[in-house]
Each structure stands twice: as C-alpha cells, then as structure tokens.
Amino acid sequence: MAREIGDVILKMEGISLSFGGVKALTNISFDVREHEIRSIIGPNGAGKSSMLNVINGVYHPQEGQVTFRGEVRRDMEPHKAAKQGIARTFQNIALFKGMSVIDNIMTGRNLKMKCNVFHHALHWGKARAEEIEHRKKVEEVIDFLEIQNIRKTPVGRLPYGLQKRVELGRALAAEPSMMLLDEPMAGMNVEEKQDMCRFILDVNDQFGTTIVLIEHDMGVVMDISDRVVVLDYGKKIGDGEPDEVKNNPDVIAAYLGTSH
Template sequence: MTQVAWQGAGQREWAGTARTDASGAGSGGAIAPAGPMSPAGLADDSGAHPGTQRAQRAGEQARTGGEVILDLQHISLSFGGVKALTDISFDVCEHEVRAIIGPNGAGKSSMLNVINGVYHPQQGRIVFRGEERKQMHPTAAARQGIARTFQNIALFKGMTVLDNIMTGRNTQFRTGLFAHALWWGPARNEEMRHRQKVEEVIDFLEIQSIRKTPVGRLPYGLQKRVELARALAAEPSMLLLDEPMAGMNVEEKQDMCRFILDVNRQFGTTIVLIEHDMGVVMDISDRVVVLDYGKKIGDGTPEEVKGNPDVIKAYLGTSH
C-alpha cells in the first residue's frame, strides 16, 4: 500500500516517493524535503535506496541520441467524463530507459495501455518505427515487439515458473495446434527453440533454482522477477514495466535495477517504465516524462526534471 511520503499539509501522494512495502523493508516512509526535491534517492545517493547504477553509468555515453522509435503526439484519452490524458506528446528513443512518473491518478498506466494498444486514444497520433498506428490490439503490439509487465502481478499462480515463462512465447508460435498436439516435425523443432530461449531467460535472471516451483509459492519479489522473465521470453524490442519494484525490499530492488539495466545494455531493449521509487527512477533512467492530472508537466533528463519548477511545485502539492 502506498503511503503519503511528503510531510506537511496539502501534500499529495506521489508516484516517485518512497513507500512502505508489504515486507516493511522498503526504502522508507515519510521523507522530509531536503534540497529542491526530496523523495528518497533524489537528494541523497548515499542512503538505503538501491540506486548506485547512475554513478556506474556516469562514464557511459548518453543514449538519448538514438533514433526515435515511438512518437506519441497530442494524445488525449477520456473515460466518460474523466480525462485520463490531455494533449500529451513525448517520444521514446531506441535503447533508452524512459520513465513515466507522476502522482496517483496522473495517467501513467493509461499511457502504457495506449502504447501497447489496450486503450485507444480519442485524439492524437502514435508513430511506431516510422509507421502511424491506427487501432491496434495488444497481440498486434506484442507481435511488433512490445511486451509489458503489470502493476499487479499477472501470472498463473498454480503453474510452475517454467510454464509461466513459456506462456511468454505464445506470440512466437508459428506452427499450428494440431502439429503441436502430434509433436510433429516442425512443431517439435519449434518447441525446442522456445524451450531453449526460455532456458536462456531463466539463466539470465538467475532463477534456475525455482524453475519447477509453482509461482504462487514464491515470495513477492521473485514473482515480479518471473513476470519480467515472461515478458523477456517474448524477445521484445520495447519493454513496458508498470511499477517493477512495487512492494519490494531494498535488496530485491537492487536486483531488479540490475536486471533492468542488464536487459537494456545486453539486449539493447528499449525500456519504458513507471516506478514509484524516485531514487530508482533518477538512477536508471535516461529521460523522464512527468504527468500530473493527465497533463505533461515535465520532460527531460533526470537532472532537468529535478530542476523543473512545475515538477517541484507538483511534488510539494502547491500547484493546484
């Protein structure tokens, strides 16, 4: 459960502040403002938050100069009278880690759902790899190489880790059900390939020891890792992560940060993530877009966003 992490009257629950997680071992509860922005990890890199990644990346070349692969232009989305997104434009470059942050109800999940074709905006253009996208079904997005994880873990709890990850290969199947039922030539070869890929993902995410364990028996942090594994099994070129660290303790967050950056570096996967832990966001992101009440109030590198007066105002709950 998210806690209000700002101290003082009028401060709003912000997806970017530290939270007390289910295990009680999160990165903290209420954080006293310190410096221009105060959520955990922003002003103080020395504490318990998992981020040391940015320091490690200091010598790396900024990757935001990559080609734009997703261009969202003037996106507006309403549910009846509720305006979830209003005239939002931003882009995502190939190979970058792009964060979407904002308070609860700001429209972050709606935006991810627009990107992977679950929601269809009433207005705006979506250009993916140079092609304007019309009405798109999530399976079509998956075939284009867009995979996602969910805010609330969406795994088959009674199935083993291995079988859950195998479901991530569904969009890759080429031979028919009949051939698979008969375990016939091409189907057999294809399944071998799928199993090999799944084993690679299991090795990569270091979950060999739990491959036969039913997912429902795993601690929360490992379930989140299995969900990432299932998304990776689809070999996405763009990975959408909806709160990948939610409910994790510090150690689990460190592991997840490392895996996300490894995926990004080793496979070149473009990452778009929503995350509540601001320390993590500022640590691992190349660029950050900030939403508030369905509108974009900031966009830029972590440093630019941290210095943006509108973002600071929104953090302090004084802008409305």
C-alpha cells in the same frame, strides 16, 4: 557502455484519453528513442498506467496519434503491439497463476511458434523440435534472471519479488525491442530493488532493449533513466533529463505541494 541512444522510435502526439466524463490523459506528447530508458513518473492517478495501455493498444485514445517505427497506428490491438516487438509487465502481477515458471515464460514465446493444434496433439517431429528449441531460449532467460532453482514451481507459490522477476522473464522471452515496465519495483525491499535495477540495466545494456518505465522510487528513477516524463492529473508537466526534471518548479509543486 555498449549501448548508444539512437533515433526516435515511438512518438506520442497530442494523446487524449477519457473514460466517460473522466479525463485520464489530456493532450500529451512525448517521444522515446531507441535503446534509452525512459521513465514516466507522477503522483497516483496521474495517468501513467493509462499511458502504457495506450502504447500497447489496450486503450484507444480519442485524440492524438501514436507513431511506432515510422508507422502511424489506427485502432491498435494488443496482440499486434506484441507482434511489433512491444512487451510489458503489469503493476499488479499478471502472471498465469496455475502454471509453472517455465510455462509462464514459454507463453512469452508464443508468437514465435508456428505449430498448430494438430501438431501439438501428436507432439511429434516438428512440434517436439519447436518445443525444445524454445525451451532453450527460455532457459537462457531463466539463467539471465537467476531463477534456475524455481523453474518448475507454480508461480502462485512464489514470493512477491520472485513473481515480479518471472513476469519480467515472460516479457523478455519475447525478445522485444521495447519493454514497458509498470512499477517493477513496487512493494520490494532494498535488496530486491537493487536486483531488479540491475536486471533492467542489464537488459537495456546487453540486448539493447528500449525501456519505458513507471516507477515511484525517485532515487531509482533519477539514477537509471536517460530521460523522464512527468505527468500530473493527466497532463504533462515536465520532460527532460533527470537533473532538469528534478529542478523543474512544476514538478516540485506536484510532488511537494505549493504554498498559496
């Protein structure tokens, strides 16, 4: 294997997040190392998606601190996280429905584009060259995800599994160093899940992208993750390598229930 797990790049320390009286996350700490696949699991409502939202700045935790690549964050905005190389996909597909697959993936590259609205109005010289240069990159992503035949289809017309793949493509197009995937396999059949697993592993392996994954399919999680965090009711109840987590009594209790 080409990839080698490196140092800690993202450190969450004592994160607490609440909405009014509802405590979504309580004093959670964990870290993510470079190039690893880190999964966050837990029953519904455990605070997994909130955790991702904290990582890329959609939510601001009331307590705790987030350190990304040695830099402590204060009131992060999502577009700044994007600038630092954090991309993400959403649990409910968040594609731009009115646009084609190419245009959707092209939006993923917007941070790397320098032309302004005046260049675009003329669409000559610099703007045209930029458009072509980025189109090449987008085509690489399209090749990687094997969606050549639907590149010009409006995403609203695509089946669910392909939409999920396009969303992964949009995140990939930004060439992120860390990708947050929120249930990339939810609602898929076995073949689609296998495809998606392969893409995630390939991304991790070929581009060295660090991946933070939320997933409910335990088979998948235990297979592809390097380390797993388990949340329940906003609290961390387990953290470690898949085998370790699997045998953790608290985790078993959370998933299977306990007899009292």
